[in-house]
Amino acid sequence: MDKAGDLRLRYRQAxxxxxxxxxxxxxxxxxxATREDGSEPxxxxxxxxxxxxxxxPNNELVVVEADGDRAxxxxxxxxxxxxxxxxxxxxIEGVRIARDYRGRGLGGEFIRWAIDRARQRxxxxxxxxxxxxxxxxIRFYQSLGFKATHEGxxxxx
Amino acid sequence: MDKAGDLRLRYRQAxxxxxxxxxxxxxxxxxxATREDGSEPxxxxxxxxxxxxxxxPNNELVVVEADGDRAxxxxxxxxxxxxxxxxxxxxIEGVRIARDYRGRGLGGEFIRWAIDRARQRxxxxxxxxxxxxxxxxIRFYQSLGFKATHEGxxxxx
Numbered sequence: 043m044d045k046a047g048d049l050r051l052r053y054r055q056a057x058x059x060x061x062x063x064x065x066x067x068x069x070x071x072x073x074x075a076t077r078e079d080g081s082e083p084x085x086x087x088x089x090x091x092x093x094x095x096x097x098x099p100n101n102e103l104v105v106v107e108a109d110g111d112r113a114x115x116x117x118x119x120x121x122x123x124x125x126x127x128x129x130x131x132x133x134i135e136g137v138r139i140a141r142d143y144r145g146r147g148l149g150g151e152f153i154r155w156a157i158d159r160a161r162q163r164x165x166x167x168x169x170x171x172x173x174x175x176x177x178x179x180i181r182f183y184q185s186l187g188f189k190a191t192h193e194g195x196x197x198x199x
Numbered sequence: 200m201d202k203a204g205d206l207r208l209r210y211r212q213a214x215x216x217x218x219x220x221x222x223x224x225x226x227x228x229x230x231x232a233t234r235e236d237g238s239e240p241x242x243x244x245x246x247x248x249x250x251x252x253x254x255x256p257n258n259e260l261v262v263v264e265a266d267g268d269r270a271x272x273x274x275x276x277x278x279x280x281x282x283x284x285x286x287x288x289x290x291i292e293g294v295r296i297a298r299d300y301r302g303r304g305l306g307g308e309f310i311r312w313a314i315d316r317a318r319q320r321x322x323x324x325x326x327x328x329x330x331x332x333x334x335x336x337i338r339f340y341q342s343l344g345f346k347a348t349h350e351g352x353x354x355x356x
Contacts, residue, residue, distance in 0.1 A: 061281075068282055079284045087285030094279035094287075100255065101279065121276050122251035122258065124218075125225055125293050127236045128244030130251075133290070136282050161356055168356065171328065171349035183352050192328035194349025195340050199318055199325065 046147035049108040053155055056103040056115065058096075061088050063112050064105070067138045073173060102159075106152050113143040114152050120163050132160035134170040153186050203304035206265040210312055213260040213272065215253075218245050220269050221262070224295045230330060259316075263309050270300040271309050277320050289317035291327040310343050 056064060061084050069078035079085045095101045100121065106114040119133040134156055139149050160168045171194030172179045184190065213221060218241050226235035236242045252258045257278065263271040273294040279287050291313055296306050317325045328351030329336045341347065 064281060077283050085284055088281055089285075091279045091281050091285030091287075095281075098257065098279070100257070103281070117280060119276070119278050121290075121292075122248045122255070123274060123293060124221060124245055124248050124252075124260070126234050127242055128246075128248030130248075133278075135278075136280060157354065157356070166356055168354040169328070170352050171326070172352060173349055175348075180350055183350075186354075188352035188354045190350040190352055191332075192330055192351025192353065193337055193340075193347040194351040195327050195329060195345035195347055196349065197314065197325040197343075197345045199314070199323055 046108075046151045049113075049143075049146070049148070050110075051113075051148075051151060052107040053152075054105055054107065055096075056092070056105050058089070058092060060105055060112065061092055064103075064115050067112070067115055067140055068136070070141055071138060073175070104156070104159075106148065106155070108143055108148065111143075112140065113148055114139040116152060116156060118156060118159060120160075120165065126166055129166040130164055131167045131169055132156070132163065132165040134168060137170075149182060150186060153183075157186075203265075203308045206270075206300075206303070206305070207267075208270075208305075208308060209264040210309075211262055211264065212253075213249070213262050215246070215249060217262055217269065218249055221260075221272050224269070224272055224297055225293070227298055228295065230332070261313070261316075263305070263312070265300055265305065268300075269297065270305055271296040273309060273313060275313060275316060277317075277322065283323055286323040287321055288324045288326060289313070289320065289322040291325060294327075306339060307343060310340075314343075 065088055069075055069080045095103050102118045104116055105112055116137040117135045121131050157168055172183055222245055226232055226237045252260050259275045261273055262269055274292045276290040277287055314325055329340055
């Protein structure tokens with residue numbers, strides 16, 4: 043099996059044509075399986091969310107291709123804050139690696155790419171939350187230098 | 200001392216004229232004291248961050264006034280995601296209550312107001328992170344129904 047270093051990786055903004063593949067990637071996950079709708083044609087809510095992301099210069103839905111295959115996805119949100127003497131932060135969310143590409147170091151490459159992108163956007167901080175039910179993900183982010191200094195609170199409406 | 204219920208509260212978008220008072224509020228905090236610049240006139244970085252927030256329809260910097268005084272601040276970011284069958288989330292950040300108004304239930308009123316605002320903006324989820332060094336804040340968010348289901352990771356650039 044090829045390691046990420048042997049794959050030809052390309053990072054690009056997601057297109058509307060990617061939506062079915064991205065929804066399939068979100069649904070192919072222990073937690074995602076219960077909350078996504080993989081029916082075809084895609085649920086209109088996905089198209090509407092995609093348009094909102096695509097129109098917003100502070101949101102980037104990114105696809106990583108490996109040898110031309112859609113191998114992973116994540117979303118970056120760039121947020122201006124008064125805190126830390128006025129600064130931008132990058133929030134990473136919705137990180138998924140396609141099943142065939144897991145365990146090959148691709149996730150690490152992807153997050154390092156995202157950190158570089160946050161630097162290009164002049165961010166002082168990158169942040170994300172990881173479900174406590176995903177111990178492998180937690181170790182993964184720690185291995186990339188992230189510090190679990192905060193509790194991540196959620197409230198469903 | 201008046202409880203929040205006895206105060207006349209008003210919630211409004213922050214104005215450029217609020218910046219010195221908001222920076223003072225951010226700096227008057229155990230963690231904030233080391234990372235804010237309370238000099239006058241305000242550091243240009245605060246003005247620049249304020250403009251970026253003010254121009255972005257998905258960011259709202261909110262001031263709560265109590266009997267006409269600036270009593271607290273927080274920032275809301277509304278973010279569209281493909282996840283959860285296409286949905287918006289509200290991220291709360293930079294919550295501060297002015298020293299004279301702490302311990303009077305104002306924080307709870309403010310967060311409940313923010314949750315209502317997230318509902319108005321059609322969000323399915325409200326999320327925030329709280330520094331593990333702030334045990335009182337952690338109990339506070341739990342008391343409002345937030346669940347600490349996630350680790351909150353940060354990486355300084």
